[in-house]
Amino acid sequence: MNPVVWFAARPMPVAEVTEATDRLTIEALVQRHTAFVWRVLRRLGLSPADADDGVQQVFMVAARNLARIHSENDRAFLYGTAVNIANNTRRSHRRQRALTQAQAAEVEEHHPGPDEALAFRDACDRLDKLLADFPDEQRRVLVLVEIEQLELAEVAQLEGIRRGTAASRLRLARQRLGELLKKAPEQNPFGRPNE
């Protein structure tokens, strides 16, 4: 018998079965939610490099708490962990303005490309600058609804708040965004830089 076939077909001890199942679940979580967690971390003020590290930390925590995670609460668990990690990371960066400049440099480093991609990178940078002036609760709701396109009910579940509270925060966030965009039309990313 082919030793590889024999090895694959042998009965596995309980520890190996558990380990294999856990690894499969982790792999599934990573495949399904890496982009979501990364974008959330980016929109919560982390640079691309910090967002990479943050995603790593989120899934490390998830791996240690795999028994508590199931299909109904996997995104909520990862989101809550990502928020905590983002808060901790931002607290460790005291100068937001310098960070914004670093973000711009890293965005360019992460997305090197032709000039038509420059507007895209600039748009992300300017959005981050706008969101930096938001209260954290409104910022998160705005990101989840407008960027991740989640329903209010799911947003409320992720935030651990009532749907009405989520709707209220979203309304306030939109008002604030509109006012900021009206005040500084030169910050419109789709206008020329000097406009």
Next chain:
Amino acid sequence: MSEPDLPPSALALFEAARREQPASNLQRRILDNLEQAQSERRARFNVILTWSVAALCVAAAVGFLVLRHVGTFDPESLRAAHVKLGPERISAPTVRSEHRSAPEPDPGPSPPPSIVPSPSTPMVPSVAIAPRPKPGPARATTLDLPRELELLGEAKAALAGGDPKRALRTLNRYVSLSKVGATPGQLHAEARALRIEALSLSGKHADADKEAREFLQLHPTSPLIDSVKRFVQESEPE
């Protein structure tokens, strides 16, 4: 979908953010790091498990050695218990029929009391102590050699202490014990010689003379002839 009250610029910003993606190899890096962390945890667990098993084995070995040398597995303690019980059993048959002898200070390697099957003495059960092989010849004796030596030693000490009557009592006990069995003790001649001396020293010269003459007839080649003859000569009435 977002409400239409947001300006188009905002919608454009959101669209751009939505298109932003992490590096393509980020998932692979995450999985590799997770696997490495898991391997490290497994290695640490194996080290801890190995040391725990080793510590358990050492503790078990130490516990076994302690029990062996301190606890009930000590053969010396068993032998001491055997020696302690031996003399009491040997002296038990003499309590009923004879005067109680002085307590033995050091029993030494005393043989078991199974050689005293006397009807006048209580049958002492021999199950508490492991039986030892009988010393001397295979013939049955009522007295064992250590007991003979002991009694004769008492008689000699009584004579040396100027108490021939006590010596006679001890020798009478010796004689009665030796008469229980089919043959006399191994030191019968010595006992008779001591009795002759004791009779003479106690003033019973006629008895001493008579027994001395009997001794000379029964034991013509005994090394005790000279001492017994001396008493015969001394016992002759003037």
